[in-house]
Structures are given as C-alpha cells and as structure tokens.
Amino acid sequence: MQSAISVFATAAFLVYGWTIYASFWKIPSWLFYLKIGEIYSVYAYSFIVNFLESGLLLSGVILANAFLSGNLWKKNFSSAAVAVIFILVGSAVTHLRLYEEPDLREDFISTQLLWWGSTFIVALLVSVVxxxxxxxxxxxxxxxxxxxxxxxxxxxxxxxxLIIVISRIFF
Amino acid sequence: MTKLSRRDFLKLTSIVAAGALAPESVYSLKADNSPNIIIILFDAMSARNMSLYGYSRETTHNLSKFADRSTVYFKHYSGGNYTTPGTASMLTGMFQWKHRAFNPGGLVKPELAIINPFTLLGEDYYRLMFSQNLWPDRLVSQYYADVDRFLPMTSYSFRPDNLVMDKVGKDRYLASISFEEFLFPFQSGLPASSVLGYLYKVFNLHGIVSHKKHSGYPRGVPEVENFANYLNEEIYKGVLAETMELEQQSKPYFSYFHLFSPHEPYKPGRAFWKMFENDGFEPPPKPVHPSVSGYSYDNLLSKRLRYDQQVAHVDAEFGKLIERLESTNVLDNSYIIVTSDHGEMFERGFFGHSGLLMYEPNIRIPLLIRAPGQETRKDIQVSTSNIDLLPTILSIAEKNIPAEIDGQVLPGLGGNEDSRRPLFSMNALKNSRFLPITRAAISMHQEPYKLIAYLGFPEFGLDGAYELYDLENDPEEMVNLTDYDSIDFSKIKEEFLDHLADANRPYLRNSQTGG
Known part of the structure; x- marks a missing residue:
C-alpha cells in the first residue's frame, strides 16, 4: 500500500507539475480577459483531470506488475514503477514538444510506433537496472x-x- | 380547440395547395405569424472576393442569383478582423470597446452578455446554434441556457462529438477554456494534460490524417484547423436537415449557422479545384505593410486562387441549399441572412486575417437579407456594420431594442440611411479587456473616408500612426491622405480620438489602479 502511495505521488508530481508548467505559457493571455477567480476555475478543471491521470498511471503500473512474471518487479515495485512512470511521462511530453508545430502533425502520428516501441524497451531496461x-x-x-x-x-x-467544479456546473 | 382565424385558414389552405404540388414541402403552421430568422454565416468570406460585389472572378454565381431577390448591402463592415471580435460585435450589436470580446477566445463583458439574439428573442422563438468554429461556440456558451438546440462543433463532420462539453451545463465557457484550449487544445499548442492530452492528440490527429483523402477533394478534405475534417456537402445537408427539423416546431425559430468554409485551409472540391487557373487575373500590387514579414506577390496570387476556388465551392453548396429551402417553402416565412464574421486578405505581403491590417479585404463582409416572399432586389449603398444586425433581428421579431446596443436597424428593413455615422472596426488582441484601449489597430469609416489608427505599437512611434483613405475615389486604399496636409484628416482624427476617449472613460479608473 505504501509503495502504491509513493508511486501515485510520483505520478501526481509529474502530471500536476506539467500542467502548472504549461499554464505559465497561457497565463499572460488569460489575464487579458479572465478574472483571477475564473483562472482558478480553469485550474480546478485541470487538477481533477490530473488526479484521474495520476490514477491511470498508477493503475497501469499495477497492471504491468500483475502481468510481469519475474520477481524482480514484484520485489522492487516502488523503484521499478517510479522509473517507468518517469520515462513514460517524460517520453510523452518530449514527443509533444518535438512535434508541437501543426506542420509536423503527420510526423507525430507516423513516429508513434517507433517512439513508443523504443520508450517501452528503455522503460523496461531502466526498471530492471x-x-x-x-x-x-x-x-x-x-x-x-x-x-x-x-x-x-x-x-x-x-x-x-472538485467542489468548485461541481458548484459551477450545478449552482 | 383553438379557433382558426381567416388569415390562418388562408395560410393553411395555401400550404396544403403548395403541398399537393411539391410533395416534399413541409407542412407547418406556426403558433403566431412571426417569421423565422436564419443566419448563414461563412467564416472569413471577404466581400472583395465575391463577384456579387464586383470581383472579376465569377466566384459567387448562386449568391448573385439569391441577391436578385434580396436586400444587398454594399459597404458592410465587421466590427473586427478575426472571429472573436467580429462575431461578438454581430451578436451583441455593440462595438468592441463596449462588449470587450477582443482577445482570442475572449468573452463578452458578463453584464452585457444578456444582449444577444438568443436571450432577447426569448422563448417566443425556438433557438438553434451551430458553429464549426470554436470561438463563436464559446461566445454563445455564455448564454447556453438560452439556446434550445446547441449543436456540437463536430456535427456533420468526420469527428465524433465531444463527450465532455455536454456535461458541463452552464459552466460551458470556462470548461471550454479548460478543456478545448488548455488541457486538450483544439488548434495548435501543447496539451496541458500530459497523459490524457497526449492520447487525445493521437486520437485527434489520427482521425484527421486518416480522413485526409477523399475522391471528391483532390487537395484533401477541408478541416477546422487541426481539429475536425468535414465535407462541405455534408455540412450543408446538415444545415438543411436541421432547418427541416426546425420547421416542425410549433413556434417560429431563430437559427445561427456559423460555417467554417471558406476559412483556411482552402481545400475546394473536385469541381472547383482547377477553376480560375491561368485566367490572367492580376490584382494591383500594393506596398508591404510594416507589421508583416511579407509573402511575395506570386505566393499571394496562388493563395488567392485557392481561396477563390473555395469561395466558389461554398457558393455552389449555398445555391443547392437555397433551392431546397425554396422547394420546401421555408423561404415563404423566413428571413435569410447571409453574412460573414470577417474578411480575408491577399495583399500588402499578408495573407489570412487578423493582425494589424484593417484594410477593406479584411473587414468588408457580405450582407444579404431576403425577407419572406421578397422577389426584387434592393441595393443599399450606404455604409453599415455588423453591429446593426441584432437591432434589425429584434425589429423583425417586434422585440424591444436595448439602449446599450450601438447598432441601428438596417436601412432597407425599417432603418434610415446615415452616411455620417462613424463605424469602427478594431484589432486589440493584446489589450486587456479590463483596461482602456491603448494597444490596437482601429479603423473608422465615415463616408467617404476611412481612418486607420495604430496605437501603442513601438514600430509605429509613441504617438501612434494614422492612415486616411478616400474610399470613393481610392477603393484600393493606395493613397494615404495623411501624407498631404489636409483639414479633413485633422477633423477626422479629432473625432476619432473623441470616440476613443468616450469608450475608454469607464476603464480609466482600472488603469490607474492597475486593473
């Protein structure tokens, strides 16, 4: 249980951190037309999504752990899972960054197989190491x-x- | 049981008779005699590229035919040179400096958001909204509750509908910023959601890439910038289907269709993709504007060609739509309003819209209004603005026109011709909506002149820069009259600055307190 919490915390650190980092690029334009409360509401929606994403990552590594037969992962779940999460999230944001321009969208799609094939191999190796x-x-x-x-x-x-979002939607 | 009046009886008889002749006619008798109002808006349609308005390429054959039975506005201007301000001006009936939706994706000042056709027409009308473009969708979401049928942007496209936006109720506009702009951006930019945003981008782009090819579209299928592919044929069929549904309503309806074509990327269908090639058309070369990096003349010529082909395709689809609306008697009791949100430019080293370019191709838009049963053409030569559309709609529906509205009922539909009225268009995308307008390009039309002011841009100097054109004698805006000593320039500039000062007055306190 303690391991799962640590892994969830690592996933949360990465996904919440990325959202907060990405928001620094948007805040100047939001300040042109949104009030501070409205900007916080945008964060509120984002943090709920981040929570789901963190849960998704944790579920992913728990599932992988269940399917991987060797004892190596099972005995060292925390370190292996954290390494994998770092690599997966890092790989995703690097891929997004590299192919950010609209002109590169077809390359973004065509490199999927190679990119994620390499990422999973690296993730597996790093987790073993x-x-x-x-x-x-x-x-x-x-x-x-x-x-x-x-x-x-x-x-x-x-x-x-969650309270903010529920109150905005229903009240 | 409701007693039929003599008028209703005659109407019913005529509908039944028409139905016998046209089996596909729609049989409907509205609860009252208020007309339906249908807005068909073509995104980024410049009046300057329409043969209807004198363009030398025959781009709008069907719109010209439609014009023969409509009121045609020759000098109609958008309040802005890109979607958000242009559409917000049309929907609020106010100039930008009052409604304040001038930032990309920005919103109308909350206390003024109730001034819009959906809310003001009220429940007497059944109200439909469909925009393929994100920004009008967001603007209307400020009063989501007042729209009876709010179609997703993806309707009639290849893309499945968004599952989230229907679940956020009245918080639709902030949810739109969160989901559609920040976490899972529709257009370009990094998703702020690293895991789901990544998966969404893969799903989204995969959909676009896999639907890129179509035998009817040799240059690829049109798309709403990195978001959804669509076929113009399907979109217009959708408009027809929705209208037929609306005809079943027991009350009159108001529908606003904001259709993406001919907006870039220009991907005309097979019948149009070779049109106008090698026709020898050469627009006059114009000096490159200081605010742009500069496309070459030849490059602009080729982009213009693609755009004109796209316009011709839109025109053909519109022609088919009107034919169907006519054969189903929809035109008998409906006002059809055809317009755009802003123009498109292929000159001065610039292509597209927005930017600091307030020249005619960027802001002069079409406006045709056909009243029920109108069979003759009426031309209106006086300058009008898209802020006049809301008061005109309210007048048609016999509703009160709120005092906050800057526009007035259009001439030809009950309003007066007023050639001395100044009309403003503005691009202030980097000006806070909470502060006075200090950083903007603004045009003021006052017949026969047009003043363009560049305020708050270092490249134009501390005091700003001005251009003045006599549109009557110089419609291509080639001779800047500020280069000559002119009493007219001083007077017009003074009047412009007075209007700006009036508009800024309510915000001066904000600027002193830092917002």
Missing amino acids: CARVAILNKWITNLADNMVVFLYIYIPLTIVS
Whole structure:
C-alpha cells in the first residue's frame, strides 16, 4: 500500500507539475480577459483531470506488475514503477514538444510506433537496472517516498477543485 | 380547440395547395405569424472576393442569383478582423470597446452578455446554434441556457462529438477554456494534460490524417484547423436537415449557422479545384505593410486562387441549399441572412486575417437579407456594420431594442440611411479587456473616408500612426491622405480620438489602479 502511495505521488508530481508548467505559457493571455477567480476555475478543471491521470498511471503500473512474471518487479515495485512512470511521462511530453508545430502533425502520428516501441524497451531496461542496482533502487524509493509530501498539497487542492467544479456546473 | 382565424385558414389552405404540388414541402403552421430568422454565416468570406460585389472572378454565381431577390448591402463592415471580435460585435450589436470580446477566445463583458439574439428573442422563438468554429461556440456558451438546440462543433463532420462539453451545463465557457484550449487544445499548442492530452492528440490527429483523402477533394478534405475534417456537402445537408427539423416546431425559430468554409485551409472540391487557373487575373500590387514579414506577390496570387476556388465551392453548396429551402417553402416565412464574421486578405505581403491590417479585404463582409416572399432586389449603398444586425433581428421579431446596443436597424428593413455615422472596426488582441484601449489597430469609416489608427505599437512611434483613405475615389486604399496636409484628416482624427476617449472613460479608473 505504501509503495502504491509513493508511486501515485510520483505520478501526481509529474502530471500536476506539467500542467502548472504549461499554464505559465497561457497565463499572460488569460489575464487579458479572465478574472483571477475564473483562472482558478480553469485550474480546478485541470487538477481533477490530473488526479484521474495520476490514477491511470498508477493503475497501469499495477497492471504491468500483475502481468510481469519475474520477481524482480514484484520485489522492487516502488523503484521499478517510479522509473517507468518517469520515462513514460517524460517520453510523452518530449514527443509533444518535438512535434508541437501543426506542420509536423503527420510526423507525430507516423513516429508513434517507433517512439513508443523504443520508450517501452528503455522503460523496461531502466526498471530492471533500478531494481537490480541496490543504491539506485534505494535512491529512487527514497525519492518516491519524499514525493508523498506533495500529495498533502495536491489532494486538498483536488478536493477544493472538485467542489468548485461541481458548484459551477450545478449552482 | 383553438379557433382558426381567416388569415390562418388562408395560410393553411395555401400550404396544403403548395403541398399537393411539391410533395416534399413541409407542412407547418406556426403558433403566431412571426417569421423565422436564419443566419448563414461563412467564416472569413471577404466581400472583395465575391463577384456579387464586383470581383472579376465569377466566384459567387448562386449568391448573385439569391441577391436578385434580396436586400444587398454594399459597404458592410465587421466590427473586427478575426472571429472573436467580429462575431461578438454581430451578436451583441455593440462595438468592441463596449462588449470587450477582443482577445482570442475572449468573452463578452458578463453584464452585457444578456444582449444577444438568443436571450432577447426569448422563448417566443425556438433557438438553434451551430458553429464549426470554436470561438463563436464559446461566445454563445455564455448564454447556453438560452439556446434550445446547441449543436456540437463536430456535427456533420468526420469527428465524433465531444463527450465532455455536454456535461458541463452552464459552466460551458470556462470548461471550454479548460478543456478545448488548455488541457486538450483544439488548434495548435501543447496539451496541458500530459497523459490524457497526449492520447487525445493521437486520437485527434489520427482521425484527421486518416480522413485526409477523399475522391471528391483532390487537395484533401477541408478541416477546422487541426481539429475536425468535414465535407462541405455534408455540412450543408446538415444545415438543411436541421432547418427541416426546425420547421416542425410549433413556434417560429431563430437559427445561427456559423460555417467554417471558406476559412483556411482552402481545400475546394473536385469541381472547383482547377477553376480560375491561368485566367490572367492580376490584382494591383500594393506596398508591404510594416507589421508583416511579407509573402511575395506570386505566393499571394496562388493563395488567392485557392481561396477563390473555395469561395466558389461554398457558393455552389449555398445555391443547392437555397433551392431546397425554396422547394420546401421555408423561404415563404423566413428571413435569410447571409453574412460573414470577417474578411480575408491577399495583399500588402499578408495573407489570412487578423493582425494589424484593417484594410477593406479584411473587414468588408457580405450582407444579404431576403425577407419572406421578397422577389426584387434592393441595393443599399450606404455604409453599415455588423453591429446593426441584432437591432434589425429584434425589429423583425417586434422585440424591444436595448439602449446599450450601438447598432441601428438596417436601412432597407425599417432603418434610415446615415452616411455620417462613424463605424469602427478594431484589432486589440493584446489589450486587456479590463483596461482602456491603448494597444490596437482601429479603423473608422465615415463616408467617404476611412481612418486607420495604430496605437501603442513601438514600430509605429509613441504617438501612434494614422492612415486616411478616400474610399470613393481610392477603393484600393493606395493613397494615404495623411501624407498631404489636409483639414479633413485633422477633423477626422479629432473625432476619432473623441470616440476613443468616450469608450475608454469607464476603464480609466482600472488603469490607474492597475486593473
């Protein structure tokens, strides 16, 4: 259970962090026509989506763990899962960044197989290395444990966001 | 049981008789005799590229035929040079500096949002909204509750409908910013959602790429910028189908169809893709505007050709639609309003719309209004603005016109011709809506002149820069009269600055307190 929380915290750190980073590009234009409360409402919708995404990532690695037969992953779930999540999210945002321009949209689609094939191979290898190298394993597990502190920010933020969104939609 | 009046009886008899002659006719008798009002808006249709308005390429054969039975406005201007401000001006009947929707994706000032045709026509009308373009969809979502049928942008396209937007109720506009602009951006830009946003982008672009080819479209299927592919034939069939549905309503209806073509990317159908090629058409070369990087003359010529082909395709679809509306008697009791939200430009080193270019191709738009049963053409040569559309609609529906509206009932439909009235168009996309207008390109039409002001741009100097054209003698805007000592320029500039000062007055306190 503790491992799952650490993995969820790491996923949350990455996905919430990306959204907050992306918002820095939008805030200047929002300030032209949105009030501060409205901008927070946009964050509220986003944090709810981020919470779902974090849950999705956690479910993904739990599912992978169930299907992978070796003991290596099962014994070192926390470090292996965290490494995989870092690589998956990192790969997704790098791919988005590289093919951001509308002119590159067909390349974005045509590189999917190669990109994700390579990503999964790298993720698998890195997760094995992280599980086998004790010092790395320990360092990543510690890192994931420390990430839990961010949940004390993200979870209340998401609960407040949910209240805001529900009240905006229904009242 | 309701007693039939003599008028209703005659109407019913005529409908039954018409029905016998035209089996597909729609049999409907509205609860009252108020006419239906149908707006068909072509996104980015410049009046300058329409043969109806004198363009040398025969781009609008069907619209010209329709014009023979309509009131045609020759100098009709949009309040803005891109979708958000142009559409918001049309829907609010106000100039931009009052309604304040001048930022991309921006919204009308909340306290003025109730001034719109949907809310003001009220429940006496059944109200339908369909926009293929995100920005009008968002503008109308400010009063979502006042729209009886709000079609998703993806209707009649290859793309499945968005599952989220129907679930957010009255918070549709903020949800639109969150989902459609930030987390899962429709157009370009990075999704702020790293996992679901990525998957969404894959799904979205995969859909576009896989529907790119179609035998009827040699240059590829038209699309709403990186979002949805569509066939013009299907869109217009959709408009017809929706109208036929509306005809079943027991009350009159108001429908607003904001159709994306001929907006870029220009992808005309097979019958049009070679049209006008090598016809020797050469528009006059014009100096490159200082605010643009500069497309070559030849490049602009080729883009113009594609655009003209797209316009011709839209015109053909419109022709088919009107034919069907006529054969089903819809025209008998409906006002048909044909217009655009802004123009499109292929000159001065610039192509497309928006930017600081307030020249005629960018802001002069078509307006044709056919009243029920109108059989003759009426030409209106005086300048009008799309802020006049809302008061005209309200007048047709015999509703009160709120005092906040800047526009007036259009001449030819009950209004007076007023050639001295100044009409404003503006691009202020980098000006806060909470602050006075200090950074904008603004045009003021006052017959026969047109003043263009560039305010707050370092490249135009601290005091701003001005251009003045005599449109009567110089319709191509080639001779800037500010280069000559002119009393007219001082007077017009002074009047313009007075209007601007009046518009800015309510916001001066905000600027002193920092917003």
